[in-house]
Amino acid sequence: MSQYIQKLILEGEHQQQDFKFQVNDSKKIARTLVAFANTDGGKLLIGVKDNGVVAGIRTEEEYHMIEAAATMYCKPAIDFAHRHWNIEGKRLLEIDVPRALIKPCYAMNEPGKWMAYVRVGDQNILASTIMIKYWNRKNSHQGAMIKYSEKEHLLLEFLNQHPFITLNKYCRLANIPRYLAENTIVNLMIAGVVEMGQNEKYVWFRLSTNTDTPETW
Numbered sequence: 166m167s168q169y170i171q172k173l174i175l176e177g178e179h180q181q182q183d184f185k186f187q188v189n190d191s192k193k194i195a196r197t198l199v200a201f202a203n204t205d206g207g208k209l210l211i212g213v214k215d216n217g218v219v220a221g222i223r224t225e226e227e228y229h230m231i232e233a234a235a236t237m238y239c240k241p242a243i244d245f246a247h248r249h250w251n252i253e254g255k256r257l258l259e260i261d262v263p264r265a266l267i268k269p270c271y272a273m274n275e276p277g278k279w280m281a282y283v284r285v286g287d288q289n290i291l292a293s294t295i296m297i298k299y300w301n302r303k304n305s306h307q308g309a310m311i312k313y314s315e316k317e318h319l320l321l322e323f324l325n326q327h328p329f330i331t332l333n334k335y336c337r338l339a340n341i342p343r344y345l346a347e348n349t350i351v352n353l354m355i356a357g358v359v360e361m362g363q364n365e366k367y368v369w370f371r372l373s374t375n376t377d378t379p380e381t382w
Contacts, residue, residue, distance in 0.1 A: 175217070178215070180205060180207070180285065182284055184209075184213040184214070186212070188211055191233040192234070194230065195273065196280075196282050198239055198243045198245070198270075199272045199282050200283055201264075202262055202268075203270050203292060205264055205284070207261075208262070209259070209262070210257060220255065222249065222256050222257025226321065231245070237273075239272055240270070240272075241267075241270065243368045247261070267304055285365070286364075290363070297350050303355070315339070317353070320335055320349065321353075324359070324372045331370075335350070335370070357361045357373055
């Protein structure tokens with residue numbers, strides 16, 4: 166087995182790598198493509214089972230399914246590189262998806278319904294509405310004009326004493342509606358003061374650990 170492929174398989178599935186035994190649903194694989202693009206980029210190894218066993222692919226159909234996913238079911242279309250491998254007589258397809266320069270990227274869930282996904286660990290999950298607001302603000306090249314009012318003071322004071330806060334908790338703490346809480350946090354994210362984390366169940370916010378790179382995705 167190629168040492169390069171062996172090293173990748175030994176890493177297992179993670180935020181920047183996914184295994185697929187086969188591809189038989191372009192819409193479903195589109196979610197993985199946009200999740201990689203919306204996060205740190207990533208690699209698909211097709212013809213590899215979840216447990217790392219190389220099963221191989223039988224036809225060119227997998228590549229065409231990926232191509233259809235990237236062009237028909239991703240918005241904007243996802244650019245990717247591919248490479249075929251022959252491992253002990255079994256064919257394997259490697260797909261590389263770069264991190265998108267402009268986000269969000271969307272995948273079609275059903276006709277006319279486009280959803281943004283991010284990659285968290287080895288899972289593709291829906292991007293939060295606040296993350297989409299943040300991306301759209303970044304794309305508009307608008308700076309953040311922050312008026313240091315009571316609502317900002319309460320948030321930053323809380324985060325100076327606690328590791329994180331959820332949006333619902335912040336709404337209760339500041340006694341403000343959700344849209345105002347979201348706008349306040351997005352402003353602070355744009356300014357590099359606050360950053361966001363997310364898993365399958367929760368979205369949370371904390372003081373930025375790197376003021377040069379406030380975006381955590």
